[in-house]
Amino acid sequence: MRRGVIAVRMPLFFFCAALALLTSACSGNNAWRAVGPAAVEAKPVLAEPEGLNFTPLFAEKIGNPDKRFQRLEDAVQSVRNDLDSILPMKLGAAEAEPVPVPPGMAPPPPSPPPTAAVAMAGDVTGVRIADHADKTRVVLDMTASPDTTARIERKGRMLVIPLSNMNWKGRESWEADSAQLVSGYHLEKGILYVDLMYAAQIKTMDVLPPTGQNKNYRLLVDLFSPELHK
DSSP: OHHHHHHHHHHHHHHHHHHHHHHHHHHHOHHHHOOTHHHHHHSOSSOOOTTOOOOOSOOSOOOOHHHHHHHHHHHHHHHHHHHHHHHHHHHTTSOOOOOOOOTTSOOOOOOOOOOOOOOOOEEEEEEEEEEOSSOEEEEEEESSOOOOOOEEETTTTEEEEEOTTEEEOSOSEEEOSSOSSEEEEEEETTEEEEEESSOOEEEEEEEEOOBTTBOSEEEEEEEEOTTTOO
């Protein structure tokens, strides 16, 4: 009878020992020990697709939930700021939507069309000045007929000739070495300013067309000064 009990207990002993060894081996495996989010971070379920490189959004780990949410909000706000700076450039060429007009108010006038570039009529190729007994003549040689009118300013001490529709090909400034009336000139923003040493007035002004071998138009301005001319 006692041998029968011992025979029954021996297989039961070996079964318990084997169960204990199996439990110890399973509890020592890190793959079974990892539970929760740590297990997902240590061994992702899905591998990254080949050909794609993912950059983690945050490299530093923060345990405080409030600080983690604050960091996430800052990152989202940074992305929104980038989008706000990009969208105006993308939509800059789009037409603006009409602004609704309140009842009782007249609509605003339409915007004027863009100003076209002024077409140049021709070139100013030279300036000639000559003193005579009864006048001082200023001649501008041009390749086209000018649409301009000369005038006197600064109490007779300056001759002004607008030339905004002409290309100026000569010197933009000049000072006379010796002259009776004209001391020099300079071009500024398409206007020719001729400096006079004495007060003068325009005696005649005319545009002469090309004649003979002279293929240029000529703007002729005769100046008269009581101090010099008779």
